[in-house]
Amino acid sequence: MKGLFITFEGPDGAGKTTQVYLVDRYLKEKGYSTLITREPGGTKIGEEIRNLLLSCAHSEMDALTEMYLYAAARAQHVKQLIKPALREGKIVLCDRFVDSSIAYQGFGRGLGMDVVESVNRYALQEVEPDLTLFFNIDIEEALNRGRARNGSLDRLEREKLEFHRRVYQGFCLLRDKYPCRIKEIDASKDIDDVFKQIMELIEYLLCCKK
Numbered sequence: 001m002k003g004l005f006i007t008f009e010g011p012d013g014a015g016k017t018t019q020v021y022l023v024d025r026y027l028k029e030k031g032y033s034t035l036i037t038r039e040p041g042g043t044k045i046g047e048e049i050r051n052l053l054l055s056c057a058h059s060e061m062d063a064l065t066e067m068y069l070y071a072a073a074r075a076q077h078v079k080q081l082i083k084p085a086l087r088e089g090k091i092v093l094c095d096r097f098v099d100s101s102i103a104y105q106g107f108g109r110g111l112g113m114d115v116v117e118s119v120n121r122y123a124l125q126e127v128e129p130d131l132t133l134f135f136n137i138d139i140e141e142a143l144n145r146g147r148a149r150n151g152s153l154d155r156l157e158r159e160k161l162e163f164h165r166r167v168y169q170g171f172c173l174l175r176d177k178y179p180c181r182i183k184e185i186d187a188s189k190d191i192d193d194v195f196k197q198i199m200e201l202i203e204y205l206l207c208c209k210k
């Protein structure tokens with residue numbers, strides 16, 4: 001693949017989305033061709049699955065159903081958007097990807113890493129991020145930030161603190177398991193500082209790619 005695939009991961013409220021847009025603007029100004037996208041979502045089908053997943057009307061949703069729905073949205077996303085963009089040589093900036101499934105469904109819901117990884121193997125279609133930025137932040141601080149920003153909470157954000165703690169532990173475990181791909185960002189810092197940390201990593205990657 002000619003392009004670069006960069007994913008942004010971390011707990012709810014860590015400030016990923018703001019940074020995805022800042023990075024996108026910066027790279028475009030430098031003349032790079034980029035694609036900004038998110039999970040669940042990115043495609044029409046994916047956005048419909050997103051509504052289903054995040055709606056508080058579905059509090060009875062089983063953990064397995066949830067895992068398969070995230071993976072289904074991902075399969076469509078990879079096929080329809082991510083692979084073609086990488087083939088065209090674009091830098092794809094994706095707000096969450098498969099690590100979120102491992103952290104939320106594998107650890108948060110307790111399905112386990114192996115189950116979630118094996119189901120997602122098909123959805124990924126051999127696509128793997130070149131770089132994953134893990135926004136590390138105290139979980140309570142992140143949740144409070146998120147709650148202050150959005151008025152209403154979605155089905156996942158409404159989960160208990162214990163659930164979010166398990167998700168956080170999942171992200172830390174992934175960071176330790178894949179140190180070459182997953183780089184930690186200190187997301188407790190202000191917006192400019194976080195942006196600087198991210199751009200150092202991306203500039204390095206762009207240099208290596210030349």
Ligand code: TMP
Pocket residue numbers: 012038039040054070096097098099100101102104105156157
């Ligand atoms: P967002 O609000 O960051 O866009 O993400 C939507 C929610 O979905 C967030 O709470 C994390 C959760 N999520 C999963 O549980 N599994 C996944 O695979 C993905 C991509 C997101």
